[in-house]
Amino acid sequence: MARQTIELVKGCEHNEEIVELLMAVASDFGDEIDDVSSLVVVPMKGGMTNEVFQINWPTKSDGHIRRVLVRLYGEGVDIFFKREDEIHNFEWMSKHGQGPLLLGHFTSGRVEEFLNARTLSASDLRDPEISAMIATKMRDFHNLHVPGAKKAHIWQRLRNMLNHAKRLCSPKTVITFGLDNLHADINMLEVLLSEECHEIGFCHNDLQYGNIMMDEEQRTIIFIDYEFACHNPIAYDLAYHFCDMEGDYHSDQPHIIHTSKYPGLEERQRFIRIYLSADGNKPSNTEVEQLVNAAEKYTLPCYLFYGLWGLLWDAVSTIDFDCKEYAKQRFQQYWLKKPTVFDSDPSYIISQDGIVNSLQAPLT
Secondary structure, eight states: OHHHHHHHSTTOSOHHHHHHHHHHHHHHTTOOOSOGGGOEEEEEOOOSSEEEEEEEEEOTTTOOEEEEEEEEEOSSGGGTOOHHHHHHHHHHHHHTTOSSOEEEEETTEEEEEOOSSEEOOTGGGGOHHHHHHHHHHHHHHHTOOOSSOOSOOHHHHHHHHHHHHHHHSOHHHHHHTTGGGHHHHHHHHHHHHHTSOOOEEEEOSOOOGGGEEEETTTTEEEEOOOTTOEEEEHHHHHHHHHHGGGBOTTSSSTTOBOGGGSOOHHHHHHHHHHHHHTTSSOOOHHHHHHHHHHHHHTHHHHHHHHHHHHHHHHHHOOOSSOHHHHHHHHHHHHHHHHHHHHHTOTTOOOOSSSSOOOSSOSOO
């Protein structure tokens, strides 16, 4: 095991610590592992911020295979979120029956319960039955009483990401993507969207299909990976989920966004009606329409987040993903959608005091 781990986790300074923790976890299960060579390491497809491995060993009682998951934290993610906040969220979720159990910590990662569930695909999000299960799970998730300030965190997160992007990107990229103008846009969006009373809940903030699993036997949905989780308007989390239906990160061109796959009005209405019904009350048509409209407006900070994420990940990551082209497509959607969102509501009159410089996309 030690030899395999060193080969798989090049440059990791904590391989012996990982082995010791795995031995302790095995002991907690009542298993005895005398020879570390009996541990089998299986690399898995993880997210873009972590490396993930399935670790197998034979159980003591009946020789069946025990499985756990080892997650190695990625580097450079402090420009997106605080790792200590993510660890805190994971520990809280684990203690309260959400997601996988936490089995142990080591310096550069953790050991988690291996879930008997499959990760969803892009097409699963359009399956009416699965979509309904996700909507119900989202409502339950948003109702969790997780410690922390119950306010919108998205605006400061966007400002922080924008500051990092302006620092890390080349002057040409800053000009091409119009980054110098985005502080005004973020301020404007915060003011306009805060004028309405939007419900705040504990949001996942990254509900793309790769972070949603389904237990086929129990027919239950599980959310995983809480790197970006915090309190936010629930409309933002709904908007993020809808926007991410445009992507397929396991296609031949994972960076390409298919805007035609954004869910239509009827699909969004159906999802939100199921979402609101999860509390046990039948929502009125007005309540559904209000949340549908709010989610549509919150697609704008979602597209800004995606675009800034792409530029930042292009600057700090070596993954095989055309981050800059991804960012370009997301920013273009922001500039294209911005006037239609404002025009849909007469109260969203764009001021003439210099807050908004242009509604035209700076990209060519």
